[in-house]
Amino acid sequence: MATIPEVMSDTPTSDRNRIGGPTEPDQFLPDSDSAEQPEANAPARGYSEEQKYQIFNKEFMPHIDSMYNFAFRLTMDEDDANDLVQDTYLKAFRFISSFEQGTNAKAWLFRILKNSFINDYRKKSKEPAKVDYQDVETTYNSEDAESEHTVDLRAESVSDLIGDEVATALNSLPVDFRTVIILCDIEGFTYEEMAKILDIPIGTVRSRLHRARNLLKEKLRDYASSMGYKEENDE
Amino acid sequence: MQTPLPSSSGTKPEMKEHCSHRADCLKLIQLILDGEATEQQLARAKANLESCKPCIQMYQLEKEVKELLTKRIEKRCCPEQLVATIKTRILSFS
Numbered sequence A: 001m002a003t004i005p006e007v008m009s010d011t012p013t014s015d016r017n018r019i020g021g022p023t024e025p026d027q028f029l030p031d032s033d034s035a036e037q038p039e040a041n042a043p044a045r046g047y048s049e050e051q052k053y054q055i056f057n058k059e060f061m062p063h064i065d066s067m068y069n070f071a072f073r074l075t076m077d078e079d080d081a082n083d084l085v086q087d088t089y090l091k092a093f094r095f096i097s098s099f100e101q102g103t104n105a106k107a108w109l110f111r112i113l114k115n116s117f118i119n120d121y122r123k124k125s126k127e128p129a130k131v132d133y134q135d136v137e138t139t140y141n142s143e144d145a146e147s148e149h150t151v152d153l154r155a156e157s158v159s160d161l162i163g164d165e166v167a168t169a170l171n172s173l174p175v176d177f178r179t180v181i182i183l184c185d186i187e188g189f190t191y192e193e194m195a196k197i198l199d200i201p202i203g204t205v206r207s208r209l210h211r212a213r214n215l216l217k218e219k220l221r222d223y224a225s226s227m228g229y230k231e232e233n234d235e
Numbered sequence B: 001m002q003t004p005l006p007s008s009s010g011t012k013p014e015m016k017e018h019c020s021h022r023a024d025c026l027k028l029i030q031l032i033l034d035g036e037a038t039e040q041q042l043a044r045a046k047a048n049l050e051s052c053k054p055c056i057q058m059y060q061l062e063k064e065v066k067e068l069l070t071k072r073i074e075k076r077c078c079p080e081q082l083v084a085t086i087k088t089r090i091l092s093f094s
């Protein structure tokens, strides 16, 4: 059963858009495994039908473009993104009593979407199946392996890349790495929010992001150098 | 963070050509660009970014890559049809 991990205390945090206040228990969020059994500390809120629709329309629907973009970047397929967003919003409505009005709806929704993606879509996606959290973590997690690793690349060589090229580079990353980059750089979540969305400690957010960016820079470097090569040939 | 980047002409003599802890500097730079650095970390990085050439280059690269992601990747909007479908299906819930 997925519980929300404790936030590591040595980490700089920001108070903007907190998922839950410091004194209140973390909210229960639906997972496939635990969905039917709310945790003991999950306060079920007795919203009236009218309040439910109001929360849904005012707090959930405004994030639908971000949600769709996230779904599309995860699945890399429009139909799958459609299904994923629809499933997520239906789930969100079904479990609306575990959402506390006025708290961070965007992070709450993103977490549901990410769980749905893992449970329902990842299995059937064309993503190479070997790449899962465990593998990735053990392969890349040794501090030694990464400590001296910086990608040799200049800012000027990537500054001319166009959006499609950057997107292709991003899409070529294993999904776990792609995810942290999307959440951080495209959606602007804080590390603390990402930790809750992904159910991992903040330290893992930080190191996964670091590795993701190294991989991305390697891809961008390949792109930039193949472009430079083409230009030379054309002239 | 706005780091005063040295002009190429005004290279100070104390400018470091080599960084002995690139990996740590890189992590620090990412914290700063992500808005997650503490005051202490900011101060430490600021000193580096005024005197260490590799650090300045890393900072520029990280900033550029982050901007590519933020500004150049197309944001997909949710199709109107899907918004309508969701709203209809929600209404049939109760």
Ligand SMILES: [Zn+2]
Residues within 6 Å of the ligand: B018, B019, B020, B021, B022, B025, B048, B052, B054, B055
């Ligand atoms: Zn340095």
